[in-house]
Amino acid sequence: MKTHAEKPLSSVALSAAENDSNAIIFIEHPKPESNNSEVIIQELVSHNIKHIFLVPGKLIYPFINAIDSSEIKGIVGAHETACGFMADGYARASRKFGVCLAISGPGTMNFIPAMAAAQADRIPVLYLAGGISTYHEAQGAFQDGSNSGLDELTIVKPLLNSAVEIKNGSTLKYELRRSLISLNTQRKGRAYLSMPVDIQKKKMTEHPQLKPLKPTDSYESPIDIKALEKVLKLHILGKSKVAILAGHRVNNRSDAILLHHLAEKYQIPVATTLSGKGAFSEEHTLSLGVYGFAGHTRAVETINGEDVDVLIVFGCDLSQRDSLNWTPKLHGNKRLILIDEDFEKSCLHYQPDVQVFSNLNGALQHLVNAVDEHDTRLEEVKEWRKEWLQKINNLPLILKRSELPSQNINEKQYIYPGDAIKHLRQHMSSNTNVVVDSGAHRIFMAHYWQSNGCGDYHTSSSLAPMGWAVCAGIGIKLAAPENDCLVVTGDGCMLMHGMEIQTAARYGIKVIFVVMNNSAHGAMYIDTLHNRGISSGYTALPNHDWVAFAHSLGVTAARASTLEDLDAALDVAHDHDGPFLIEIEVGNDTPPNRYYADSTFEFEQRISNL
Structure with a gap:
């Protein structure tokens, strides 16, 4: 299912969009004999989820049996926090969302460090939990995580976009839809869905079918063509020394492909932040390396220097580590342009000259495809930036090894x-x-x-x-x-x-x-x-x-x-x-x-x- 507007894409855009999985798909006709836990697992199968990371427990037996009878493989970890981290990694590499499963109460509490890490990096993860039976609640039952016991929903909600406990099968499809929508890779949300073990076992309650979401319902941010055209005309194609700083929201294969094409087409040097490292080849002649924490000489000296006229920041919050403690030199005398699909945490220490709210993949596609390869402006701008790029490439990448004393605790031979x-x-x-x-x-x-x-x-x-x-x-x-x-x-x-x-x-x-x-x-x-x-x-x-x-x-x-x-x-x-x-x-x-x-x-x- 396509998730962008219906329009032809170039070969570059098609290759970049291969693994796009933002579309929300719902099963219209689950098996009539399915129980509620099976309905949830069937929905995950429809999203092409292949693995669920879990720690087993009696409160999730129905979920585990549903996994066993599905195409999904359950991976048993040693600790619920680790399962949450595994789901985090799965989401990063798959460009889908990760899923982990544990019992309510202690299992959910062990999810919290993983929830916090995923929230900080905006990684989409679904946390599933099985709770005590509804008829045991409010009686001092063992491992009661419901609102009559530990009240775990109140505890985890600050780290999530959606947190629900399903106690009525008739609401299952609606709550599941609400949870899955927040997991879209554009929204980068996290959802917690808990279900008492007795409700897991019950047959799905009959109710009106939900219609599948259409491509336009996939919750992608729009592409601001007008603003991008202005950036392209005034800066990228102008006689300006332009550099790019790439953050973690373009650190994926599809966006990285487009970023490489953009840099090569207009001869723009690219630095990444630590969280964006991986978005641009550091062996490329246009690579500045890492800017910020653990930064490279070429990146820091170029971006903090006086030569750059325009700095375009893609998908970066300009956090403490990404901005060298919010150094004023990052903005300095240059124009600062932020292109992002999420401004929730960015720009707290900077006042950008231009902010473009746009789907990042779509923005990169547009900037790559907007100018024909035979356009005379391309050769002019490449020639104009040639001398400057040669100067940049003369800067070293790696810092010299520190001469400060080092030590091995056991005074053995060791490797630097x-x-x-x-x-x-x-x-x-x-x-x-x-x-x-x-x-x-x-x-x-x-x-x-x-x-x-x-x-x-x-x-x-x-x-x-x-x-x-x-x-x-x-x-x-x-x-x-x-x-x-x-x-x-x-x-x-x-x-x-x-x-x-x-x-x-x-x-x-x-x-x-x-x-x-x-x-x-x-x-x-x-x-x-x-x-x-x-x-x-x-x-x-x-x-x-x-x-x-x-x-x-x-x-x-x-x-x-x-x-x-x-x-x-x-x-x-x-x-x-x-x-x-x-x-x-x-x-x-x-x-x-x-x-x-x-x-x-x-x-x-x-x-x-x-």
């Missing part, structure tokens, strides 16, 4: 994290989905890993919960099985959710888990080396044997103390049929984040003068 990442990049295929956790390794990965620019870089960048990537990588691999999947995490993150590697082993999910083991909460321990922060007793960790841990859970593993060890382990991991863990012994080196550190100091100076 940046060198390890370069070897990872050399060994992994170009279409690898890389999933990165929170910690010092996140900074090293953002700076040293060269993204291929096809929506292939995933990280929870706003809330940044530790251990997220271990779980999300499983969901991402299941959503995109044709792509290799590399999870890069740390020993601190493994202590949070490392248990979920057993889920990958249980289902034979081929993910390479790389544990950067520095025997510390690295980002904070490094502060202690420089006499900042807190004492090392709070930041050092025992040197756990992650290889032995992996073996105990049925995951094949190897340890790398040298780059030669790492190369050998990666060769074995590629040939291994199933999950593989590589423990890399790294030191506590100062991460390449100088620009962000400088911006933090500058911000504190600014507010001290208020």
Whole structure:
């Protein structure tokens, strides 16, 4: 089903729209003998959901039986938070929404960290729960999460777009429609749907059929053609030095394809934020690299410099990390143009010169296709920007390795994290989905890993919960099985959710888990080396044997103390049929984040003068 207006698309637009799944489709005629839990699962099948991540419990037996008799596969995780993270990853890679399932009460409470992470990054996820029977409510029943017990709807509502408990089968289709509409990839919502176990078992109540939603009902934001034409004429095709900053809302394969065509057609250099890393190839001659947290020299010096006349920001909230602590240099003397389909959180520290509210995919399509390839203005603008682009390309990308002292807690031989990442990049295929956790390794990965620019870089960048990537990588691999999947995490993150590697082993999910083991909460321990922060007793960790841990859970593993060890382990991991863990012994080196550190100091100076 098409979700844009009925009009011919160019080959570029068609290739970009291949995986578009924004359309809302409802089954008109569910089986008359279906019970309520089966109706819900049938609806998810109609949305092409292939996996549901769950922790089993007696209160969801009907849901589990419905999954067993459907085309959907249930993936049993060790913890409900991890299942929520897996659904988060599944949504990112599939461009649909993720689904997780647990019992009400304690299961729902364990969903909360995952709900918060998905809310912060605007990832569409459906959280399903099964509650105690209606005839047990308000009597002090075991695990009562209803409004007569824990009242969990009140607790989770602030993190969701929709939160309902269905106690009457006649309202099921209506509440389900309300929940699913909010999960559209344009709205990027999250929905919680709870159903008592006795209602799950009941046959579907007869009621008037709901009509399928039409393409025009798919809740996409419009395309502001008039405003885009003005941006195109006055700036993109004008004699202006234009740069692009791409955020997380264009960090997907379809938008990335269009962004590459846009940059090449008009010769516009592109930087991404940390959350947008993956939207543009960092091997491309027009790449500026990462701007903001873990930023590259070329991106920061160009965007904060005096040469850029116009900065076009696509799909970015200009948050603290994405804007270098809201530096005034990002706007400076240049014109700031924001093109976005969501202005809920953006522009809090900036007053853009132009704001275009438009569907991002449609905006990119229009800007790519609006000018004919033989238009003389194209050659003129390319020639005019040629000298400036050559100047930009002379700027280095990677920062020099810090000369500040580094340390390995156990005084063993160790690998510099940046060198390890370069070897990872050399060994992994170009279409690898890389999933990165929170910690010092996140900074090293953002700076040293060269993204291929096809929506292939995933990280929870706003809330940044530790251990997220271990779980999300499983969901991402299941959503995109044709792509290799590399999870890069740390020993601190493994202590949070490392248990979920057993889920990958249980289902034979081929993910390479790389544990950067520095025997510390690295980002904070490094502060202690420089006499900042807190004492090392709070930041050092025992040197756990992650290889032995992996073996105990049925995951094949190897340890790398040298780059030669790492190369050998990666060769074995590629040939291994199933999950593989590589423990890399790294030191506590100062991460390449100088620009962000400088911006933090500058911000504190600014507010001290208020």
